[in-house]
Every structure is written in structure tokens, then in C-alpha cells.
Amino acid sequence: MCSIDVVKALEKEHSTVKLFKGECAIAIIDIDRFKSVNDTYGHDIGDRAIKHIAEILQVNTNSTDIVARAGGEEFCIVMPQQDMQQSLFKLEQIRKQIELKPLVTDDYHIQMTVSIGLASMLEANSSSQAMKFADTALYGAKEAGRNRVVQYNNRLKRKS
Numbered sequence: 001m002c003s004i005d006v007v008k009a010l011e012k013e014h015s016t017v018k019l020f021k022g023e024c025a026i027a028i029i030d031i032d033r034f035k036s037v038n039d040t041y042g043h044d045i046g047d048r049a050i051k052h053i054a055e056i057l058q059v060n061t062n063s064t065d066i067v068a069r070a071g072g073e074e075f076c077i078v079m080p081q082q083d084m085q086q087s088l089f090k091l092e093q094i095r096k097q098i099e100l101k102p103l104v105t106d107d108y109h110i111q112m113t114v115s116i117g118l119a120s121m122l123e124a125n126s127s128s129q130a131m132k133f134a135d136t137a138l139y140g141a142k143e144a145g146r147n148r149v150v151q152y153n154n155r156l157k158r159k160s
């Protein structure tokens with residue numbers, strides 16, 4: 001799914017969430033220190049590493065979740081009708097799976113980790129604000145040392 005479809009899907013989801021006052025979580029997932037994967041193994045292996053992470057995301061989400069590549073080594077998951085505790089649990093499972101399942105090629109075992117920012121659509125005024133909140137939480141996860149899930153709260157500072 002391309003990012004324009006994600007934006008459309010988000011707008012639709014946000015209207016539905018507000019209409020039915022349902023919960024809906026949005027997460028941004030970013031591969032940690034991915035530049036060093038490219039630098040160490042080359043760009044082609046880097047591409048395979050991105051596909052490997054995408055497969056783990058697909059396997060660990062259900063049919064109501066929207067999984068999309070948000071550009072570069074970043075992904076986005078929209079999780080409708082799930083409260084934040086369920087979403088946190090799922091994202092923690094995903095984080096652990098990625099840490100435990102290296103990309104195995106003929107020549108290498110490449111272990112990767114991801115940082116994840118999570119936000120609630122209900123707490124945002126628009127889907128783009130929800131994305132910003134998730135991005136702020138992601139920045140918090142990177143700042144705190146990477147390989148973790150951070151949920152947005154208003155004490156987190158946004159990257160300038």
C-alpha cells in the first residue's frame with residue numbers, strides 16, 4: 001500500500017472513530033540503525049531486510065489492521081477497534097519477534113531491532129495530528145535507547 005492510500009485510509013478511519021467513539025491506535029515502526037545495515041551488507045541486502053521486517057509485521061497483525069510502508073525503513077500500522085492496552089501488547093510482540101528473528105541469507109545472520117511510537121486516534125483532532133503524536137513517541141523511543149515501544153503522552157517533546 002502506498003503512503004497516499006494510508007492517508008486516505010486514515011482519514012476514513014478517523015471519521016469512523018469519532019462517529020462511533022471507538023478506540024483506534026496508530027503506530028510508527030522504524031528499524032534501528034538501519035544505515036549501518038546498508039553500510040555493512042550493501043543496499044540489496046538492506047532491501048531484503050526491509051522485506052523481512054514487513055513479513056513479520058504481516059504475520060503478527062490481523063485482517064482489520066492496516067499495515068503500510070511509510071517510506072524508507074519506516075512502517076505504519078493502524079489498529080481499529082482495539083484499546084491501547086491491546087495495541088501495546090501486539091506491538092510488544094512484534095518488537096520481540098523482530099529481535100528474535102534475524103534475516104538469514106547464505107552469508108549472513110542479520111539481527112535487527114525496531115523502535116515503535118504509538119498514539120491514540122481518539123486523543124487527536126485529526127489523523128495527521130495522530131501521526132505527529134506517534135512520531136513524537138517514536139522519537140522518545142529512539143532517545144530512550146531504541147528497541148522499545150513508547151506510547152505518546154503530552155510530556156514527550158517533539159523533535160524540532
Ligand SMILES: Nc1nc2c(ncn2[C@@H]2O[C@H](COP(=O)(O)OP(=O)(O)OP(=O)(O)O)[C@@H](O)[C@H]2O)c(=O)[nH]1
Nearest residue numbers: 030031032033034035036038043044046047072073
Ligand atoms: N536498502 C535500503 N535502504 C533504505 C531504503 N530507504 C531508506 N534507506 C536507508 O535507511 C537509512 C536510514 O538511516 P537514518 O535515518 O540515518 O537512521 P538509522 O541509521 O536507521 O538510525 P536510527 O533511526 O536513528 O536508529 C539511510 O541510510 C537510508 O539510505 C530502502 O528502500 N532500501
